[in-house]
Amino acid sequence: MKSILRILRATKELNRYYIFIMACAVLTSVTALASPFAIKGATDAVVQHSGEGWGRGLNVIIWFAVAYLVAQLLNTLFTNIGGYLGDVMSQRMRTMLSVRYFDKLLSLPLSYYDEELTGTIVSRLNRTIMEITRFIQMFSNTFASLLITTASVLIISGIYYWPLAVLLLIIFPVYFWLTSKTSEKWQVWEGEKNADIDVASGRFNEVIGQIRVVKSFGQERRELSIFRQLFHSTIGTTSQQSRYWHKMDVYRLAFLNIVFFLLYLLIFVRTLQGKFSIGDMVLLIQLMGMAVQPITSLSWVVDAAQRAIAGSKDYFDVMEREVDPRAVALTQGELTEKEPEPVKAEPGQEIIRFENVTFGYEGEGDVLHDIDLSIRRGEKIAFVGESGGGKSTLMSLLEGLYDPRSGSVTVDGMNLVEGNLQKLRSQIGMVFQDASLFSGTIAENIAYARPNATREEVREAAIKANADQFIRGFADGYDSLIGERGLKLSGGQKQRIAVARAILKDAPILILDEATSALDTKAERAVQKGLDELMAGRTSLIIAHRLSTISAVDRIVTLRDGRIDEVGTPAELARSGGIYAELLGLQNSSSKADKNRLKSYDIVG
Ligand code: ADP
Ligand code: MG
Numbered sequence: 001m002k003s004i005l006r007i008l009r010a011t012k013e014l015n016r017y018y019i020f021i022m023a024c025a026v027l028t029s030v031t032a033l034a035s036p037f038a039i040k041g042a043t044d045a046v047v048q049h050s051g052e053g054w055g056r057g058l059n060v061i062i063w064f065a066v067a068y069l070v071a072q073l074l075n076t077l078f079t080n081i082g083g084y085l086g087d088v089m090s091q092r093m094r095t096m097l098s099v100r101y102f103d104k105l106l107s108l109p110l111s112y113y114d115e116e117l118t119g120t121i122v123s124r125l126n127r128t129i130m131e132i133t134r135f136i137q138m139f140s141n142t143f144a145s146l147l148i149t150t151a152s153v154l155i156i157s158g159i160y161y162w163p164l165a166v167l168l169l170i171i172f173p174v175y176f177w178l179t180s181k182t183s184e185k186w187q188v189w190e191g192e193k194n195a196d197i198d199v200a201s202g203r204f205n206e207v208i209g210q211i212r213v214v215k216s217f218g219q220e221r222r223e224l225s226i227f228r229q230l231f232h233s234t235i236g237t238t239s240q241q242s243r244y245w246h247k248m249d250v251y252r253l254a255f256l257n258i259v260f261f262l263l264y265l266l267i268f269v270r271t272l273q274g275k276f277s278i279g280d281m282v283l284l285i286q287l288m289g290m291a292v293q294p295i296t297s298l299s300w301v302v303d304a305a306q307r308a309i310a311g312s313k314d315y316f317d318v319m320e321r322e323v324d325p326r327a328v329a330l331t332q333g334e335l336t337e338k339e340p341e342p343v344k345a346e347p348g349q350e351i352i353r354f355e356n357v358t359f360g361y362e363g364e365g366d367v368l369h370d371i372d373l374s375i376r377r378g379e380k381i382a383f384v385g386e387s388g389g390g391k392s393t394l395m396s397l398l399e400g401l402y403d404p405r406s407g408s409v410t411v412d413g414m415n416l417v418e419g420n421l422q423k424l425r426s427q428i429g430m431v432f433q434d435a436s437l438f439s440g441t442i443a444e445n446i447a448y449a450r451p452n453a454t455r456e457e458v459r460e461a462a463i464k465a466n467a468d469q470f471i472r473g474f475a476d477g478y479d480s481l482i483g484e485r486g487l488k489l490s491g492g493q494k495q496r497i498a499v500a501r502a503i504l505k506d507a508p509i510l511i512l513d514e515a516t517s518a519l520d521t522k523a524e525r526a527v528q529k530g531l532d533e534l535m536a537g538r539t540s541l542i543i544a545h546r547l548s549t550i551s552a553v554d555r556i557v558t559l560r561d562g563r564i565d566e567v568g569t570p571a572e573l574a575r576s577g578g579i580y581a582e583l584l585g586l587q588n589s590s591s592k593a594d595k596n597r598l599k600s601y602d603i604v605g
Contacts, residue, residue, distance in 0.1 A: 003312040004305070007132060011096055017089035018140075024082030025144035031075035032145070033152055036286035038068035044279030083141050090137035097129045097315065103331050107323040110401045111362050119202050124318065128311040135308035143301055146294035153291040157284060161270060164263060164284065168291055171259050175252060179299045182248040183306055189241035193234045200230035249299070256295065263288055326400070326421045341423045343377065343508045344412050351377040351509065351539050352398065356407035359390075359397055366405065367393050369562045377508070380535060382542045382550035384580055385559030387602045391543045394559075395511050398541070400424050411509070429507035429538075431515040431531070435494035439483030442471055445497055446478075449505035457504060465500035465530035467493070492523025499530040510540045514602065517545035545602050547587055556580055 008018065042064035049057025105112075105121065113121075158165030207214050207223050214223055264285070271281040294301075345351040352375040360366040367390045375381055383391045396402050397409055400416045409416045411424055429449075437445045446461055447453040458478060462468040470493055474480040480487050489497070495515065502510065515531060516524040528549065535542075544550045551570050558565040558579040566578045573580040583603055586594040598604065 003309045003316070004135075006316065007093075007097075007136070007308075007312050011093050013096070014089055014092060017085055017092070021082055021085050021089060021140045022144065024078050024085065025140070025148055027078040028075060028082060028145040029148040029152060031071045031078060032149055032290065033156075033287075034071035035068050035075070036283045036290070038064045038071060039286065040279040040283035042068070042279075043282045044277055047278045079145075082145070086137050086140035089140065090133045093136060094129055094133040097132065098125060101125060101129065101315070101318065104319055104321070104323070106331050107327040108321060109324050109327065110396070112321065114361065119198065123198065124314060128314050131304070131307045131311040132315065135304040138301070138304055143294065143297070146297065150291050150294050153287045157287055157291075160276070160280065160284060161266070163266060167259055167263050167266070168288075171256060171295060174255060175295055175298055176302070178248060178252045178255075179302045180306075182245055182252075183299070183302050186241055186245055186303070187306055187310075189237050189244075193237050193241075196230045196234050196237075200227050203227065203230075252299075256292070260288065260292070324421075326419070329420070330422055341426060343427065345377045347378045348376055350374050351412050352541075353410040354394075354397075354407070355410070357397065357404045357409060358406045359393065359402065359404045361393075361402075367562055368397075371407070371564055373557065373564065373567070375539060375541070377539050378537065379555065380540045380542065380553040382544055382553040382556045383559065384550070384556060384583070384601060384603075385565075387600055389559045390562050391559065391602075392513055395430075395513055395541065395543070398511070399428055399430075427507050428509045428511060429502040429505045429534075430511045430513070431495070431498050431502050431534070433514040433518050435491075435498035437482060437489075437494055437497060439481070441476075441479045441481055442474075442497060443478040445482065446500045446504055448501050453504055458500075461500040461504040462497075464503050464533040465496045466526055466533075467496035467500050467530065470496075490523065492519050492526055495519060495523070495527045496530050499527060499534055503530075503534050508538055510535060510538045512540065512542045512544070514543050514545050516549075517602070517604075543602075545604055547583060547603060 008014075042061050045057055045060040045064065049055060049060070101124070154165050154168055157168060203223070204227060214220060267276065267281055267284050267288075270276045271278065276284070343351065352373075354371045354373040357368060357371040358366055359368045371394065383394065385391050393402075397404060397416075398411070400409075400419070400421050403417055411419070412427065414420065414424065416424060438448070443455065443458050444451075446458045450457075455478065459468060462471055462478075471478055471480070474487060482489055495518070499515075512531060512535075516527050519527060524546075540553075542550060542553060550556060553570065555567060556570055556573050557567050558573070560579065566573055566576060566580070568576065570580070574584055575581065579601070583598060583601060586598050589595070
């Protein structure tokens with residue numbers, strides 16, 4: 001219950017709705033309760049005036065009938081107004097919770113994503129938030145007025161004859177106890193089922209997304225059998241779950257039946273004794289019927305409430321995570337396109353500085369030790385080191401995606417630990433090994449960093465990236481859709497679009513992390529032309545997978561065991577006998593051992 005209150009408190013903006021919905025619930029109950037009284041009145045009149053013919057009795061009866069009609073019409077009206085408000089309110093709540101969740105996710109550091117499964121993050125958006133809002137909706141649309149009605153029935157029947165109220169009252173704790181006991185066990189099974197289905201659908205997604213791999217490895221039968229097994233096991237779980245639930249339901253309902261047997265017996269006996277009028281009897285019978293409604297829907301509500309409570313706990317777990325204060329600014333504020341901040345460093349002056357940087361991922365040992373490096377504006381600098389040696393990690397540190405354990409990273413005079421991440425990221429352009437395009441048009445993808453760029457600017461970037469020609473070859477040119485339902489681009493084409501995207505961003509610092517290593521030689525050459533254009537005039541940090549591409553850089557940094565081993569021009573390092581020299585020597589060898597040695601440095605011959 002606390003977590004539900006917490007949700008309500010967290011969505012204070014909806015207070016207006018809560019108040020109106022509760023008002024509607026009260027009015028719905030009042031009008032619902034008015035009907036039995038009208039019928040009681042009519043019944044008493046019938047008894048009193050029976051045999052009088054068309055006399056005064058008819059008049060009275062008609063008035064009671066009209067009162068009944070009015071009460072019912074008003075009840076219909078309030079039920080529907082309340083229902084409407086409940087629908088809108090719960091959708092607003094869902095919107096609010098979802099947007100806040102996304103906002104939170106976008107502000108969380110990358111390390112959060114290292115720990116969490118994508119599927120979990122997504123299902124929280126879909127399942128968890130849905131369960132919370134569905135419960136609130138159900139509660140406001142029906143359960144609130146049912147509760148008020150039940151409370152009133154208790155009071156009214158207590159006034160008539162207190163043992164009736166006592167009997168009714170006993171039902172609730174017993175019923176509630178049986179229901180929550182059932183529900184607890186039921187949830188465990190439901191959890192098992194969900195886990196199986198989540199795994200099955202996760203795998204399903206992967207298989208459909210990578211159907212080529214499945215087909216070419218001939219694994220259709222195995223994938224199908226895993227899928228079938230997971231789903232089949234849910235049948236067994238469901239059977240157990242349902243058997244238990246229905247067994248408990250028999251107990252619950254039998255108990256209910258016995259209590260109602262006693263209630264009706266009491267009412268009839270008291271009427272027979274003349275202590276209740278026939279009208280009272282009719283009234284009480286109707287009231288008992290009204291009281292039973294929430295009881296039977298109790299199992300539903302308890303179940304929905306338990307899910308909502310579990311869901312809101314999950315939700316708040318994420319929402320309570322600490323965000324990096326620097327990252328909050330990244331999701332707030334106007335959606336205007338800002339000019340990238342000008343670089344303060346003059347060409348040739350220091351623009352990037354790693355000072356005694358030591359870093360390791362959360363819960364793991366250090367990946368980088370004592371990195372000291374100063375990079376001048378306009379310099380082209382290549383990084384060479386073993387695969388898994390920390391090259392990409394070094395780039396992540398430069399982007400402020402992780403903070404060093406000790407030491408500092410400074411970009412253009414700004415220490416990243418306290419700096420402005422927005423400014424920093426506006427100064428860095430990246431091309432990764434994997435182009436990672438979004439669905440949408442080619443133009444939208446190129447303009448990702450500058451959505452308001454003109455078509456002319458987009459084209460100019462594409463021309464420089466050596467992409468214009470193939471883009472214009474498509475029927476829809478720059479407006480061609482790519483991704484799931486659009487064009488299938490080759491690796492080289494995607495990569496050239498990624499290069500154009502970086503060119504249009506026009507950031508002074510450029511990171512190329514194995515930008516061409518996923519490509520074949522021909523595509524690589526096409527992309528390399530674009531990359532050369534992109535690097536012109538920019539401070540460029542290059543992790544290359546071909547020694548030939550780094551022979552023209554200003555300096556090479558070699559990493560060994562997470563430390564900087566050597567720094568020097570290609571010519572210097574070629575003579576020093578270090579890693580680079582060794583790799584150069586291996587480059588033209590055709591022996592398998594040499595090739596493997598190169599490969600362990602992410603380098604191909
Ligand atoms: P490189 O780019 O030189 O091949 P990386 O910087 O990607 O190397 O990786 C350096 C080390 O850090 C590797 O041991 C790798 O397993 C580990 N690593 C990389 N990314 C993560 C991460 N997100 N979480 C934990 N460990 C990571
Ligand atoms: Mg890497």
